[in-house]
Amino acid sequence: MKDxxxxxxxxxxxxxxxxxxxxxxxxxxxxxxxxxxxMLLGISVIKVMGLRPVMETPLKSDYLARDVFRYARKxxxxxxxxxxxxxxxxxxxxxxxxxxxxxxxDLMADMGARLYDAFWRRGCALATPQEVLDRAxxxxxxxxxxxxxxxxxxxASDLLRASVDASIAAGVFGSPTVIVDGEPFWGAxxxxxxxxxxxxxGW
Amino acid sequence: MKDxxxxxxxxxxxxxxxxxxxxxxxxxxxxxxxxxxxMLLGISVIKVMGLRPVMETPLKSDYLARDVFRYARKxxxxxxxxxxxxxxxxxxxxxxxxxxxxxxxDLMADMGARLYDAFWRRGCALATPQEVLDRAxxxxxxxxxxxxxxxxxxxASDLLRASVDASIAAGVFGSPTVIVDGEPFWGAxxxxxxxxxxxxxGW
Numbered sequence: 547m548k549d550x551x552x553x554x555x556x557x558x559x560x561x562x563x564x565x566x567x568x569x570x571x572x573x574x575x576x577x578x579x580x581x582x583x584x585m586l587l588g589i590s591v592i593k594v595m596g597l598r599p600v601m602e603t604p605l606k607s608d609y610l611a612r613d614v615f616r617y618a619r620k621x622x623x624x625x626x627x628x629x630x631x632x633x634x635x636x637x638x639x640x641x642x643x644x645x646x647x648x649x650x651x652d653l654m655a656d657m658g659a660r661l662y663d664a665f666w667r668r669g670c671a672l673a674t675p676q677e678v679l680d681r682a683x684x685x686x687x688x689x690x691x692x693x694x695x696x697x698x699x700x701x702a703s704d705l706l707r708a709s710v711d712a713s714i715a716a717g718v719f720g721s722p723t724v725i726v727d728g729e730p731f732w733g734a735x736x737x738x739x740x741x742x743x744x745x746x747x748g749w
Numbered sequence: 750m751k752d753x754x755x756x757x758x759x760x761x762x763x764x765x766x767x768x769x770x771x772x773x774x775x776x777x778x779x780x781x782x783x784x785x786x787x788m789l790l791g792i793s794v795i796k797v798m799g800l801r802p803v804m805e806t807p808l809k810s811d812y813l814a815r816d817v818f819r820y821a822r823k824x825x826x827x828x829x830x831x832x833x834x835x836x837x838x839x840x841x842x843x844x845x846x847x848x849x850x851x852x853x854x855d856l857m858a859d860m861g862a863r864l865y866d867a868f869w870r871r872g873c874a875l876a877t878p879q880e881v882l883d884r885a886x887x888x889x890x891x892x893x894x895x896x897x898x899x900x901x902x903x904x905a906s907d908l909l910r911a912s913v914d915a916s917i918a919a920g921v922f923g924s925p926t927v928i929v930d931g932e933p934f935w936g937a938x939x940x941x942x943x944x945x946x947x948x949x950x951g952w
């Protein structure tokens with residue numbers, strides 16, 4: 547069994563959302579699974595790289611806002627959320643996903659995709675634990691109270707912190723970043739290249 | 750006759766070099782010409798955007814160094830220059846190209862490609878006017894002394910400054926950026942998208 551491909555993303559990132567719609571299919575076509583790895587752009591971009599948030603960066607913010615809609619039109623993706631999310635608004639969702647990944651790993655991919663869908667396509671708020679719970683559509687067998695307690699626990703906080711640290715240690719700075727057998731690809735616009743790499747084994 | 754496509758680039762940029770190898774072919778296949786527009790990342794990135802030079806940015810510098818070689822292998826491009834050029838080392842070449850563009854516009858594309866080739870593929874220095882002259886391979890009919898005088902003139906300085914200002918006014922922040930009928934595409938990895946846009950008229 548080949549290693550899973552690593553999908554590093556921040557729920558705040560629209561290009562991460564776009565990648566979330568395709569990453570499982572890409573992996574499945576090449577006999578891989580996906581390891582969903584929440585990270586925080588507020589840590590990597592601002593604290594480690596010393597940059598400002600991209601939507602507060604002159605020129606680039608205008609380009610990216612345009613590019614997001616261009617990508618969406620090309621790929622037939624619709625979304626409701628405007629392009630000015632606060633960078634800390636993905637912490638709760640990230641903790642929730644980390645907790646699920648630890649305690650119900652078989653729910654990881656669906657939960658990741660569902661939270662992304664709620665945040666970007668449907669424009670739902672995910673800032674509070676209750677909002678995350680409301681959008682998580684837990685299956686029978688997972689106790690909502692335990693999920694709520696879990697995502698607000700010190701354990702979930704530690705898990706997300708470890709996930710962010712591991713992303714940075716792997717050289718990840720942007721969302722999405724897909725790592726295939728140690729080879730990193732940054733950007734939703736590189737998913738075709740990810741697929742070519744999986745197909746050929748690299749170049 | 751359709752408008753030229755705008756090719757905004759900094760000679761310091763390896764991805765700009767990669768684009769310089771393909772941009773004329775892409776344009777020609779769609780009945781377009783190319784307007785070569787030197788810009789300076791030292792102005793757009795550092796002064797306007799308030800960022801640090803990318804090769805001094807943690808995480809991203811490592812990724813880009815890797816991505817440059819990956820692109821080069823994929824496209825069969827070789828180059829001699831290491832990835833740590835000083836951001837001001839393209840000013841002289843930019844001024845020279847602006848002067849040529851004004852006084853010998855028919856030489857613009859060849860001169861742009863030749864200076865890029867000298868700088869990146871052959872690893873030549875282009876910091877001084879003499880170095881630029883030595884690599885320019887001027888055709889008969891262009892006086893080397895006049896070219897040398899031209900690229901060091903106030904006129905050339907003003908022309909480059911105007912070119913940089915026009916790039917920024919057009920929203921350009923990175924190299925390469927290709928603008929097709931007002932639609933900007935940032936990155937050598939978007940040249941396929943540029944070609945699709947030229948082919949289809951956009952989406």
